[in-house]
Amino acid sequence: MGAGGVRQVRAKGLRVPGKATPRGRFPHVKRAGEFLYVSGTSCRRPDDTFVGVEVDKYGATNLDIRAQTRAVIENIGDILKAAGGSLADLVQITAYLVNMNDFKGYNEVYAEFFDEEGPTRTTVAVHQLPHPHLLIEMQAVAYHPQE
Secondary structure, three states: OOHHHOOOOOEEEEOOOOOOOOOOOOOOEEEEOOEEEEEEEOOEOOOOOEOOEEEOOOOOEEEOHHHHHHHHHHHHHHHHHHOOOOHHHEEEEEEEEOOHHHHHHHHHHHHHHOOOOOOEEEEEEOOOOOOOOOOEEEEEEEEOOOO
């Protein structure tokens, strides 16, 4: 116990090699006790390009919510793996969509990874994300006791 009877929780952050570098001073994932907290994760690649984005020769942009959702969940899986966990350890996901008209496509891909026994989920609409090509970002919590 710490001062005033408050229990001290040791937390350790991790930046995962081979993943897109966070755009700020924060880790990809942080362990606090038996929980892993995954920072907001997008479909951004290590070279700062994005999955699910096509730009034609005239500059018209086509954004694919299904491809972006799949990439986000796979990125979260890679981050959890680097911290010793997996997607099966997820207990909660918060998803941020720029446009709720993308909900159907996002939900279809989400169902490829999780069923009714999967993590709890909240989905909210946001005005924008850190780059105009991003349609979705997810934040997650996993329960993974250290061995």
